[in-house]
Amino acid sequence: xxxxxxxxxxxxxxxxxxxxxxxxxxxxxxxxxxxxxxxxxxxxxxxxxxxxxxxxxxxxxxxxxxxxxxxxxxxxxxxxxxxxxxxxxxxxxxxxxxxxxxxxxxxxxxxxxxxxxxxxxxxxxxxxxxxxxxxxxxxxxxxxxxxxxxxxxxxxxxxxxxxxxxxxxxxxxxxxxxxxxxxxxxxxxxxxxxxxxxxxxxxxxxxxxxxxxxxxxxxxxxxxxxxxxxxxxxxxxxxxxxxxxxxxxxxxxxxxxxxxxxxxxxxxxxxxxxxxxxxxxxxxxxxxxxxxxxxxxxxxxxxxxxxxxxxxxxxxxxxxxxxxxxxxxxxxxx
Ligand code: ATP
Numbered sequence: 001x002x003x004x005x006x007x008x009x010x011x012x013x014x015x016x017x018x019x020x021x022x023x024x025x026x027x028x029x030x031x032x033x034x035x036x037x038x039x040x041x042x043x044x045x046x047x048x049x050x051x052x053x054x055x056x057x058x059x060x061x062x063x064x065x066x067x068x069x070x071x072x073x074x075x076x077x078x079x080x081x082x083x084x085x086x087x088x089x090x091x092x093x094x095x096x097x098x099x100x101x102x103x104x105x106x107x108x109x110x111x112x113x114x115x116x117x118x119x120x121x122x123x124x125x126x127x128x129x130x131x132x133x134x135x136x137x138x139x140x141x142x143x144x145x146x147x148x149x150x151x152x153x154x155x156x157x158x159x160x161x162x163x164x165x166x167x168x169x170x171x172x173x174x175x176x177x178x179x180x181x182x183x184x185x186x187x188x189x190x191x192x193x194x195x196x197x198x199x200x201x202x203x204x205x206x207x208x209x210x211x212x213x214x215x216x217x218x219x220x221x222x223x224x225x226x227x228x229x230x231x232x233x234x235x236x237x238x239x240x241x242x243x244x245x246x247x248x249x250x251x252x253x254x255x256x257x258x259x260x261x262x263x264x265x266x267x268x269x270x271x272x273x274x275x276x277x278x279x280x281x282x283x284x285x286x287x288x289x290x291x292x293x294x295x296x297x298x299x300x301x302x303x304x305x306x307x308x309x310x311x312x313x314x315x316x317x318x319x320x321x322x323x324x325x326x327x328x329x330x331x332x333x334x
Contacts, residue, residue, distance in 0.1 A: 004035050004185075005148035007042040007082070010059040011050045012203035013210045014066040016280070017193040020249045021154060023211075025190055027071050029152070037077040038146055039067060041305070044082050044089065044138060048131040049204060064301045066211055069291035074304050082142065084309030087317040091141040092134075094328060098170040099137050099163075107136050108159055140164035144171075146316055147180040154192055158184045175327040191249045194242035198226050212291045215281060222277045223270075232268030243272055250279045 006026045008018055030037040041063055046056045060081060072079060082088055104110065110133050114124045143151055143164045151161050161184035168179035192200055195207030202208065209221045225243050230236050238244040238260050248256045259275065267275075294301065322334060 001036040003148045004150045005038040007040045008063050010041050010043045010046040014063050015208035017201035019211045023070050030077050039079050041081045048135050065291050065294040069287045078312050080308040081305045085317050087321040088141050091145050092138050095137050095140050095167045099167050136160045136163045140167045143182050144168050144179045148182050150185045151182050152185045198242050212288045219277050222273050227269045233266045235266050236263040238263050247276050
């Protein structure tokens with residue numbers, strides 16, 4: 001079976017980008033008969049970005065409920081919270097000891113932070129934590145612990161999968177063939193959704209449309225999407241339009257072609273936003289009802305997560321770590 005692994009950082013409320021880019025395709029893929037799917041709530045990763053305990057906890061609950069509302073079946077896939085698997089940070093240390101520092105220096109997220117400091121004429125590493133610098137190693141542990149074959153990611157994450165391969169390969173070279181080297185699966189047809197301000201929709205940019213915003217809020221947020229100043233009756237371009245890209249992610253190709261024609265015919269922005277609202281709401285409304293029911297019972301979600309982690313530890317994580325501890329020369333804990 002092909003093992004496929006997907007995580008979402010518990011750094012805020014799940015948004016339409018997480019749905020279109022991760023949740024919707026991952027659930028579709030998990031229905032393939034030859035897939036063994038791993039879905040996790042990346043709460044150790046959240047600590048790199050968020051030092052707000054209540055936010056991390058709330059986000060964990062919301063993202064778990066979102067997966068379940070969208071059709072994840074915890075009896076058919078592995079569904080767990082990263083921090084329920086202590087073997088992950090232990091493996092992170094083993095990999096840290098084989099990871100090239102020079103390679104980590106070149107990681108996009110770290111380099112982007114350095115570039116921002118330089119632009120402001122600060123020291124290169126001002127305000128940068130070792131957590132931000134090291135997170136590709138944690139990510140490698142997430143993947144290698146379960147010998148995942150495929151990791152569906154956006155283009156910007158391909159480099160991190162290559163790093164996971166590199167660390168895995170070095171470990172294998174030193175200690176024997178323990179790890180399967182993962183492949184990044186870049187889903188070309190999966191769009192990167194723009195946020196309200198036109199940049200990539202991201203929990204970190206505060207520009208998101210929450211996946212399960214109540215209808216009235218969804219409508220209000222869509223009304224706030226940036227557009228140009230063209231008046232009704234003036235032809236509008238679809239190229240670079242956040243509104244159009246969002247519509248496309250939720251519509252069939254015929255509907256999208258009709259919407260493009262509306263743009264050419266000079267649809268007013270108010271009408272275009274109304275159409276977008278209706279399209280998104282049609283897909284999300286039935287899921288929203290399930291989400292509301294789930295989120296009202298946090299203890300049930302907690303039980304699902306604990307059960308998933310306990311089974312996963314027993315079947316994969318604990319025996320794998322026992323082998324790895326022995327391979328590197330540490331004591332057997334059992
Ligand atoms: P953060 O700002 O905390 O990094 P994020 O909202 O950008 O959060 P992640 O939790 O890092 O998202 O990513 C979870 C998944 O959602 C990944 O598979 C990622 O590719 C996908 N994803 C995130 N944002 C978008 C987006 N705007 N469009 C499409 N997919 C997205």
